Amino acid sequence: MKRTEKKRKDIIDAAIDEFREQGFLGATTTSIAKKANVSSRTLYNHFESKDALFEAISEIMIERNSSMEPVPYDPDRDFVEQLKDALWRYVEVITEKTAIGLxxxxxxxxxxxxxxxxxxxxxxxTHDYPIKRLISEAMDAGxxxxxxPDFATNQLLVLVKGFFFWPEFFLGENATSKDxxxxxxxxxxAHYKRGK
Incomplete structure (x- = not known):
């Protein structure tokens, strides 16, 4: 990692800590620069404002939540098993400790x-859910x-997040049974199987 890239990463990490501790309104660029061990001038060379820092962090969060590769449909495998496997991978991505903190x-x-x-x-x-490809291709295959497929994917993920993401987000724990x-x-x- 180049020195400028490391400084940028240090600033972002410090900003995440500062925003988490002080909230956006209470956070200051001076405090962020101090935590990152850089000058205020260096911080402003990378980010023109506190708002720009927040936007960069938001983009990182969106990218992390989208880090799972799109899942293709495999006609030689049971679709329900494919869907469960893909959903478990998705749950692991969105409930990972850093992702929850962001x-x-x-x-x-x-x-x-x-x-x-x-x-x-x-x-x-503008970012597709990785499960969308699986659902879309399963629809195309009959x-x-x-x-x-966007609406169907969203319906399913709202259900899954309700049981596996939000308890982790709000409580820091998840006692939801895997069943x-x-x-x-x-x-x-029951709603989307062919023949309905």
């Missing part, structure tokens, strides 16, 4: 600032009835 930090600011929230969700809508994922998939299949 989500908490960003979401607290989005709740406070409606304009920033709109901007964030507009940006996140495994699932034809529908809007619940099977129920989420069963509900999805």
């Amino acid at each position: 989500n908490r930090m960003v979401m607290s600011e989005l709740i406070r600032d409606l304009d920033r929230s709109r901007q964030f969700f507009n940006e996140s809508e 495994e699932l009835r034809k529908a809007d 619940v994922l099977n129920d989420c998939v069963a509900m999805f299949m």
